[in-house]
Amino acid sequence: MSATPSAPFLRRVTPGGWAALAWLAGMLFTALQRTRLPGQESAEVFPGVVFLRWDGIVMLVVATGLALRGSALLTRRPTAALVYLLAAAIVACTPLGVMAIPFAQYLSVDVALYVIAATGPPREANRALRRSLGVLAGYLAVRLLAGWNISTAVELAVALTAVVAWLLGRSERQTKAHAEQTRVRVAEQAVTTERLRIAREMHDTVAHSIGIVALQAGAARRVIATQPEAARQALAEIETASRETLAGLRRMVGALRTADPEAEAEEPPEEAPTTTGRTTADIGRTAAATGRTETSAEVRGLPEMPGLAALDRLAELTGNAGVRVAVRRVGAPCPLPPDIDLSAFRIVQESVTNVVRHSGADSCTVTVDHRDPEVLAVAVEDRGPVPGHARVSPGPGSGYGLTGMRERVAVLHGEFTAGPRPGGGFRVSARLPLPTGATTR
Known part of the structure; x- marks a missing residue:
């Protein structure tokens, strides 16, 4: 939960800036070749x-001027930029x-070729x-037709640098494309992994509810003849538990069906705020607030099925960390x-784990x-x-936990936001809609 550090200076230079620097460096090199420098009897190249x-x-x-104009257009209009650089x-x-x-006059063209090949369509x-x-x-053909001398070796070397x-x-383009494909696959696996975790927790919740239903039903059967009021109370508990379990299952099944493209095509998903959108970031198993590894999605020291009532215990364990x-x-x-x-x-x-x-x-x-x-x-x-407070995992956050949180909020059709605070630090917030007449057992 930390802001990404600013990019180094070299990464902040635009492609057009690199092309302009390449042209100016080539012109400086050309001038130095045609100038007698200290220690030389004459210039290396006749001016x-x-x-x-x-x-x-x-x-x-x-x-x-043509080269600088082409450099300015390299990001927005790469084809026109290349024409300007070739003319220059x-x-x-x-x-x-x-x-x-010469190579010095073609250096900016090489930069443009790299940028176009890395960012443009094939x-x-x-x-x-x-x-x-x-x-x-x-250029060589024109000189030949005019009867002037040419240097084929120099031109082949310049052509080779352009091809390289x-x-x-x-x-670079293929590497980025492969990385994007990998990132998408990992993101899809991330969502599946989180949904499986949520489904396991729902299974535990349903099992707990069914256990309560069985106990209350047994109690009602035993006392229905002698204590009708107690039996009525037990039946009310059974009704409440059944309704809550059914509502939870409906929410879960409705969310999990969105993973099926055919289901999405048949029934458009319910629109939700953009902040609930699933990210294409990675997801992983995160450590608990105490620094211990999670086992079966639980943390030592917490209840088997924790809720907001266990926040004080979570705060105590985090304080120990x-x-x-x-x-x-x-x-x-x-x-x-x-x-x-x-x-x-x-x-x-x-969120506390990320902190x-x-x-x-x-x-x-x-x-x-x-x-x-x-x-x-x-x-x-x-x-x-x-200052002086070391991180458990130094460096910027991996973004793994945010995907899981977004997925949980999306399952419940809520709103999720996460980002840096204006005064420094990080903030995660979620708004979860409550069903009408919600009660707990």
Whole structure:
């Protein structure tokens, strides 16, 4: 439950910025080659007649303007940007007196090829490579037709660098595509895993309810003749338990059916706020607030089927792990169906676990709001890292727990939000609708 750190400086440079830097670096390299530096008897490359004249300088300025324009368009209009960069390379070669387009003037084109291959459609990337190689071949063909000398070796080397830049971009695109496919598959497995966990908990709740029904039915059968009032009370308990169990099963089955594409096609799912949408992040087994590994979705020291009544015990266990938990209850507690009571506790438990493992905070606040008779609201917030307080898992949160919490809220058709607090720290909140006349046993 910590904010993602700012990206390093190099990652904040845009692709167009890299292309502009490549062009300017190439121009600087070209000038240094044609300048006698200390320790040299002469410049490594003869500057040529036009290079030092006013018209040569004007052409270099024009080429630089074309290159900067292409760099500015690289993100929004990559095809047009490549045209500008190729034109800049050709114009810059005119005052240099070279027999082939040098690598220094083609460096920004290589950057553009990498960006287009990495981010653009494959067809567009293929056209960009053919256009770039075609300009190199066309430059040599024009010189041959004019009867001028050419340097085939230099042009082949420049073409090779262009192909390598294009291949690196394609490799980057394929890597991202594979990572996205893997992420989607893991996300689908994550939702399935969380639903299985919720289904197991519902099985335990139903088994508990059926046990109560069996006990009450047996008691009613024994006293129905001698104590009709006690039998009537037992039958009322049976009716209440049966209705609650049936309502919970309906909520569960309705949510689990959304995993079936055919069911979704036959019956559109009920619209819910966007904050209940299932994420495509990963999910994993998280440790309990005490730092122990969960076994059968339970935590040592807590009841087998915990509810909001066990928050004080959870706060005590979390305090032993080094994080103080303040539990605030707003409004008069109202009876809750077992599945909602358990889900609310699991959301708080997962949030507190994230505080212990990822936030670096030394305290957090759990708020349970019962003021609205139709909605149960729970929230967990911390104030961010505290100097000297080490995290159990250093670094930013993995996002595993948030997926499970969203899935639980989605099952109950509630609203879920999670994000950094304006004053620092992190906040998780959930609003769970309560069925009319909900009661607990």
